[in-house]
Amino acid sequence: MELRIGVIGTGAIGEDHIRRLTDTITGARVVALSDINKENAMRVSKKYNVTFYETGYEVIWSPDVDAVVIASWDPTHAEFVLECIKAKKHVLCEKPLGTSAEECMEIVKAEAAGGKKLVQVGFMRRYDKGYRKLKEIIESGEIGEPLMIHCCHRNRVPGPQHTTDMTIKNSGIHEIDILRWLLGEDYESGQVLMAKQNQNALDGLKDPQIMLLKTKSGVRIDAEVNMNSHYGYDIQCEVVGEKGVIRLPDPISILKKKSGMGSHEILADWSQRFVEAYDVEFQQWINSIKESGPVGPNAWDGYVAAVTADTLIKARKLKTIEPIILEPQPAFYC
Ligand code: NAD
Ligand code: ISE
Structure with missing residues (x-):
């Protein structure tokens, strides 16, 4: 049917x-x-x-x-x-x-x-081959317990309606969800640091931002969310474990050697990167x-991501480290 x-x-x-x-x-x-x-x-x-x-x-x-x-x-x-x-x-x-x-x-x-x-x-x-492989390796125990994750989410330029809060609740929300899924645990607290302001950002947009998260077991995460890389769409993720490090692969791209230079293409946006x-x-x-x-x-995952994003925005505004507090999970989602 x-x-x-x-x-x-x-x-x-x-x-x-x-x-x-x-x-x-x-x-x-x-x-x-x-x-x-x-x-x-x-x-x-x-x-x-x-x-x-x-x-x-x-x-x-x-x-x-x-x-x-x-x-x-x-x-x-x-x-x-x-x-x-x-x-x-x-x-x-x-x-x-x-x-x-x-x-x-x-x-x-x-x-x-x-x-x-x-x-x-x-x-x-969660359906990307690279992230799925990272999860498989983490769960195999091969690199020991994950200790830290370094990531970045770089957009070439933002849409015209993009706001400072959207950097977290529209863009950074991908990191919030994927890292919780990778590690299989919830967050304990969060903070946001502002980097030096990019003068090319649209009026009023504070960019880039660094989301800092700590999970319940103590894993520390830093995620650069950058709306104005100007060079392309670039998603990076490196998991540092007790016995080794694993890194999200870049999309396959031909290395071109020409006129004394080596180069490869960097994709322009999400539609190509995650096709x-x-x-x-x-x-x-x-x-x-x-x-x-x-x-x-599911809807519970959407709720957890929203609580985390709201908390990070609050932490950015107050310049504090904020606890990430969830309502009890209904049995329906367990
Ligand atoms: P867009 O502005 O290109 O398209 C959104 C469309 O929604 C517009 O055509 C607009 O007219 C329409 N719209 C707004 N209000 C409406 C309403 N009440 N009823 C019907 N149509 C309405 O934006 P986009 O980049 O296509 O993003 C759309 C959504 O998809 C956003 O929520 C965004 O967060 C999400 N998105 C997800 C990914 C991803 O990687 N998963 C990538 C891009 C966008
Ligand atoms: C967009 O809405 C998406 O979801 C993309 O995956 C993300 O990279 C981009 O920053 C968002 O604006």
């Missing part, structure tokens, strides 16, 4: 997900889309022969739609996810699940009350909801 998918938000990643669901993923077909930018949505609707709906709510409640992908702006996510839960439809919501811990907790409570797992969050790095991860994420999501239900990052 082919799952009929509705997509809310047909901007950069929304259109890419429609392409992916149409050309790459098997067992699903996009039948509905919506975007407040009607002109662009109509273009995408024609390109992929998908019905346009005036609102995301109409997509969610359409009897022609079995499951929903949310790829609209961050502040719209929570309301659409809650509506999917009301409509009892599976939903893959791009990260972040919500723009605050409170919004995410509302989702957690609504999903648990409904008694069925419906929500998956688009933390696609395989998104494909695997979507194929597994489609397969899982046809079988026993979603198995990827």
Whole structure:
């Protein structure tokens, strides 16, 4: 049976997900889309022969739609996810699940009350081959206990709406989720340091920032989140263990030697860097909801990431180290 998918938000990643669901993923077909930018949505609707709906709510409640992908702006996510839960439809919501811990907790409570797992969050790095290999090695015990993690998340340039808080809750949230998943443990506290200001950053954007996290077992993490690298999209992660060090590989790229110089390409953005991860994420999501239900990052993971991001933003504003405090985890997610 082919799952009929509705997509809310047909901007950069929304259109890419429609392409992916149409050309790459098997067992699903996009039948509905919506975007407040009607002109662009109509273009995408024609390109992929998908019905346009005036609102995301109409997509969610359409009897022609079995499951929903949310790829609209961050502040719209929570309301659409809650509506999917009301409509009892599976939903893959791009990260972040919500723009605050409170919004995410509302989702957690609504999903648990409904008694069925419906929500998956688009933390696609969990499907990246490199991160999966790091996790496998950590879990094998080969490098002993992890002691520290050094990472960086460099964007070439930010979008025009990007704010200082979004560096943590829109970009750095990937590190927050992937490192918790890699280590299999929650955070104890967090702090944010500001580097020397990049004068090329858009007016008012404080950039770059360094997120410092300490896990419950004492692992120390430093993560540079840089929105203006200017040279390209660059994701690094090095885990220092008791007996060895492991590092996330760069994407495969040809070394060119020419005119007395050696060089290789650096990718421009997430759509190229994580293309395989998104494909695997979507194929597994489609397969899982046809079988026993979603198995990827869930609403609780979205909530934990939001609490951590909120706490880091508070710590940055107060220039303090803040404890990261979670509500008790409902048995539904254990
Ligand atoms: P974008 O601005 O290119 O696209 C977002 C689209 O949502 C726009 O076309 C906008 O008109 C539309 N929109 C806003 N409010 C809407 C509403 N109420 N109903 C319908 N459409 C609405 O942004 P983007 O880069 O495509 O990001 C979209 C989302 O995907 C964001 O939440 C972002 O955090 C997430 N994202 C995730 C990744 C990842 O690596 N997982 C990468 C990029 C973006
Ligand atoms: C974007 O929304 C993403 O999720 C990308 O993966 C991330 O690298 C980028 O910084 C975000 O703005």
